[in-house]
Amino acid sequence: MSPTDPRTDEPEVMARLRELLRRILSGSGLLSVFAVLLALLAGGVLIAATDPAVQQAATYFFGRPGDFFVAVGNAVGGAYGALFQGSIVNFRQSDPLLALKPLTDTLTFATPLIAAGLGVALAFRVGLFNIGAQGQMLIAAGFAGWVGSTMQLPWGVHLVLALAAGLVGGALWAGIAGGLKARTGAHEVIVTIMLNYVAFYLLSWTLRTPGLLQAAGSSNPKTAPMESTAVLPLILGDRYNLHAGFPVVIGATALVWWLFNRSALGFKFRAVGENPHAARTAGIGVGRVTIQVMLIAGLLTGLAGAIQVLGTVPTGFTARIDAGIGFEAITVALLGRSRPWGVFAAGVLFGAFKAGGFAMQAAEGVPVEIILVIQSLVVLFIAAPPLVRMIFRLPDPIRKVQSLDRTGPRQLEVS
Template structure:
């Protein structure tokens, strides 16, 4: 019984989905490799050549992926070899908090698809504070910039929550439309002198961030990882506490499970919807803050979100909307992103293969029966709790 529960657990399904996606990615790498295609022409006369070509292609690709995302054994010294891991964690940092924002909405039954707009407003607010207030000292300036970005993301997401709570407007539609509004509004501000545009420039780009508002590097200037990663860990702890230890988090989950029952229990459902979207937007806005204060400190454009707002949806799904699951999923996707560039540079394999792997992961996460069928896992026994209760009842009767 315990083994059945482990094999059918959400964590195991997610892990096997990743494994299966990597296998499918290996097949695509082999099929698109020129050497494999050349040896396929004389496979029946010399099958060993094709097998060797497949092995070299797939193993070379995934070794490059590992060396580009975890540790590069070809670089001299541990400090140089560990640099890819620092890049992975840097890519993962905004994904962690953005994924937590989306996951929080999922747990409350809300689909926050407006990560791009919330990131743009969070980045714009943080960036404006970061390059405007030259007289503020280092810690104070950085804190003000972070708080401004978090508030901006929360308010932009809260607008969709308010529409949902007061008019019943579908949050999927409103958040998607608010993405377009945010993008073109931020683009206009970046193209207008006196707002966000770099003075004296015709390009839609902001000035560089002042050093007093930049997130300092975590392990020195030789690495890209900054203190935003520590903040992301703290935010993950907070999200876990909010959902599992606080009264507010209990109300969030109650609304997500059954709004009607929550209303009967005395929970103000419209208020909870607004609160959830405020928290969700605050987390996603923090991802925008990390982009402008930790990654792109020389100035940002309207593409500062870098697709993170949409990748956060995938991360939340893979993490099963659980804080530490989201954290692990974000690190995995950060590894895919960091290692994908190394795979392309060393093996000539398109980064699009990595995107295919990510897409297949989402597909398999959405279809657990397919994963169970491929790995021949036992079907979940939905009646086991009922049977155990009946058994306990019979034992109680016999005891009496």
């Protein structure tokens, strides 16, 4: 074998390294990382612009410009430092175990985000836009909350039954959209958005109706607390909020990865997602796949709703139990490129934003809405890959095509 590459006259190892580097730089994973960095930079500009010390230093910028840049550094550094300490490690805590409590808070916030993000991402991979995660979570919360607050069952059995009820509720609600899409061609975006409203007002009605979800003897639209036998147990003790829902979503992530990459059903999903017309020609029932995908997506978003009820707020809930997670799940799915472990990482990142955002507001006085702006900017940059590639001078994805010239077949690289 020749020690050099005849096309480039470079050593074979160097040619492979260059090809590997090009694939990394043009890959979607690195693009997501840079999108987050750009969002953080833009968020830093907003933090500096809203800081009183920066505003004061700006009034005499031309006289003492150094004061302005010091104020900007203090504002942005202090805010993001508080964000880190509120979401990863609190260096001010003398107890090393309690110093890691912010990380457990991050994972707690991330748990329902990951589950709902998986439900949205699964539909995205098959070419369906599941914008109904909010409604699916609300119906799942109603099902799980009714089982968890009204039934008297042994520990273990009660928890499993409440979780199963949430899964069934989410699957049924998503199945409505899937069935309408498969049987009538109704657009799933419109159907799922409208079902969000139906779910919200339906849950609100049950919370105001005695004998359904409203707590007995109460006039408030809120359920009774969940029975202790139906609450997700804390896995690190009472000093931490992390509950058993987190290992459950790890298992769900692994299961979705296996479904897509190792199962025959996943092969059908990928085929329909790539080209539904070709899949239909190959004998795959596209309508049946549509219903199956929406049912599984509903199971995952239903898991998020059940976790909210049984783990995050077991003291009872209102119609706002979804806490915006249904729409944030769309961002998580986009940032994770609709890949199971990518969604998992994106969910942890957004969980860190949630946990650290409150600390940033308390310690530095930065409006917590800045975190929402950063999340929105992440979506903006994810939706504009050419802009991110232009800013960081990343190469475009390379594909090889066959071309014929006078000397015969030749491999051409085109962007």
